[in-house]
Amino acid sequence: MTESLPAGLLATAVVPASSANLGPGFDSLGLALSLYDEIQAETTDSGLVIEVTGEGAGQVPLDESHLVVRAIRRGLAAGGVSASGLNIKCRNVIPHSRGLGSSAAAVVGGLAVANGLIAQSGSQPLTLDQLVQLSSEFEGHPDNASAAVLGGAVVSYTEPGPVYAAVPLALHPDIHLFPAIPQVRSSTAETRAVLPEVIAHTDATFNVSRAALLVVALTQRPDLLMAATEDVMHQPQRAAAMPASAEYLAMLRRSGVAAVLSGAGPAVIAFSTEPELPAEVLEFGAANGFVVEKMAVGQGVRWTVGAGV
Ligand code: HSE
Secondary structure, eight states, X not given: OOEEOOTTOEEEEEEEEEEESTTTOTTTEEEEXXXXXXXXXXXXXXXXEEEEEETTTTTSOOSTTSHHHHHHHHHXXXXXXXXXXXXXXXXXXXXXXXXXXXXXXXXXXXXXHHHHHHTTSSSOOOOHHHHHHHHHHHHSSSHHHHHHXXXXXXEEEEETTTEEEEEEEOOOTTOEEEEEXXXXXXXXXXXXXXXXXXXXXXXXXXXXXXXXXXXXXXXXXXXXXXXXXOOSSSHHHHGGGOHHHHHHHXXXXXXXXXXXXXXXXXXXEEEESSSSOOHHHHHHHHHTTEEEOOBOBOBOXXXXXXXXX
């Protein structure tokens, strides 16, 4: 039995950007970043009004096909409620189509703001496990979505069903994060399509060893980050689609900085135990169209009843 929510309920969610894969952990490792979108939803008697400011304004659809709306509807349904009308405000900061998890943030934020509405009905809000499951179903892979739900660094995995699950990692405090964001965009669907269906056993062995090592490097041994961020499973295959990113990645690694593609790219993310990146690395980035910013690890999605989180 679905309960229809009354008009006038208000909820807000704040959701982080994320970087997936982290090199060898394809579709598995992820990390939330301290860059946050905010979504506000209010129930109304009828209709749908969406206001988008910042990233995506004037570009994303303002109807039921909007990803945030689809996620809110899914979250409400999972909570056993529905809304006749919705007034939604999206304040977007996470760049779109760069590999920083903007679509995962839209989905996780939509589900979370639905939770803020569900909490005002008699129904049970969705658990973090449910948020991981539902958001990963939207994405088709759990790495960005799990990081956006849980915050911090996360290992996620898929079981038959598919059932998606995730466990947090305690990121070593000496690791500093430097996303490098280009102007150019890239479609994850297109850069997933260039990946081969089958990889050689030797390549699988290489990536398994690096992904396992990366968990150690991220949590206990940052000195191992260079070796632990090597990958042969997706970055070389994606290089032709994003030559500037591939070149910057190679330059960073030649300079001794552990860098990887952020998710499917074209953003790059560097991990360093030094508080700043070398000047020549920053200059190369700026000269090649990258904005390099130091970011902290992000908190998991938060939601609240009312207008502020
Ligand atoms: N693991 C996904 C991929 C992340 O590399 O395609 C997409 O953001």
